[in-house]
Structures are given as C-alpha cells and as structure tokens.
Amino acid sequence: TQLLEQSPQFLSIQEGENLTVYCNSSSVFSSLQWYRQEPGEGPVLLVTVVTGGEVKKLKRLTFQFGDARKDSSLHITAAQPGDTGLYLCAGMEAGTALIFGKGTTLSVSS
C-alpha cells in the first residue's frame, strides 16, 4: 500500500507569515494533487502536478513536485485568515484511486 506522509499535521500562524507543507512518499506517483477542504464539504482541487521538478503557482500558493515524483510541497506566502482549512495532498498511480496524506490543518489568525 502506498503511503503519503504529510507534515506538519497542525499549523497555527499569524496573518502575514509564510508556511510550507510537505508531502513525502517512498513511492513514485504518476501525478500528485493538492486539495483544500472546508468542514462538512468535499475536498476542492487546488493543483495537479505531473512532471518531476514541476513548479506551479496559484496566487500566493506555490506547489513543487520533486524531481523523482515522490514528494511535493505547498508554500503559502503572506498567509491570510481566509487560508484557514485542511490541506490534503493525494497521489495517484495510473488507473488507481487517489491516496491521501493525513492532512495539514492550517489556522491563520489576524
């Protein structure tokens, strides 16, 4: 069974600070996705990375996929209270289900 280790599990920061969430695995994934989830709702896709070494930016969010396609990171610049939520990384082998990391609960206070 593929495992995704996500860290940190909990993060509480002040508005304006930067943060990085890590997602690591011993397995190679054909693609890796980052989601954000609000309580009581389904996860919402933020980004999909497929190429080793790939970097994608979504406003203040920067996503990196490791060269070996085994790890990824999410960096948030100048965090805002609206960024509060559960962030999930998920990896997928071709034709299989998405396997999720344990998630990072982010709390940004003003």
Place this chain on the structure above:
Amino acid sequence: GAVVSQHPSRVICKSGTSVKIECRSLDFQATTMFWYRQFPKQSLMLMATSNEGSKATYEQGVEKDKFLINHASLTLSTLTVTSAHPEDSSFYICSARDASGGRNTIYFGEGSWLTVV
C-alpha cells in the same frame, strides 16, 4: 464543468437500520467511482473502488458485507451501510473518474454526513 453529486447530504438513522448513500456523475460516465470515509479532523481514507458492472474492490479492514457497494450504471454508485452502529457515524465522500477522451480526472462529491443514534 463536471459535477459529482451525493445524496443525501445529511442523514440520521437509528442503530441497527441500514442507510443508502448515492453518488452520481452528472455530465460524464464513470466506470470507476471511489468511496472514502473521513472522521472529524482527519484525512480521507479509501474504503473501496466501485467498478461499473462488477464487484467492488475493498481496502484492507473494510467489511464488504457491512458496506455494500453497487455500481449498476455508468453514472450511479451506491454505498449502503448495513446494520449501522454509532461508530459508523462519519463523513462519507465519493469520487468519480472521468476517463473519456484520454482524460484521467477525478471529481469529488460534496460528501454525506451519517449520524447513527
């Protein structure tokens, strides 16, 4: 864009009864759907892979006789929690794969809250 719909969004049932949750792909055909379970402040745990026209594939530790999955059409998969107990109370989320036209995109439903009393 593609939408996956779950119903009901919230359900309360008595202990010992069964409850069915539906997952529908609204504008694409999904030969494969997935069922996840999520406890509060935890991540999504894959329960089973639902394949249209064949038996579901269950993850280790998931009781197939308790969590019945039926994927009778290309747009509908159902999860039935049989003889529900309070420990089955959880957030259940489905996802569906759109593999048309060379795509390999997974879309998530809105989730269903199950409370067993």
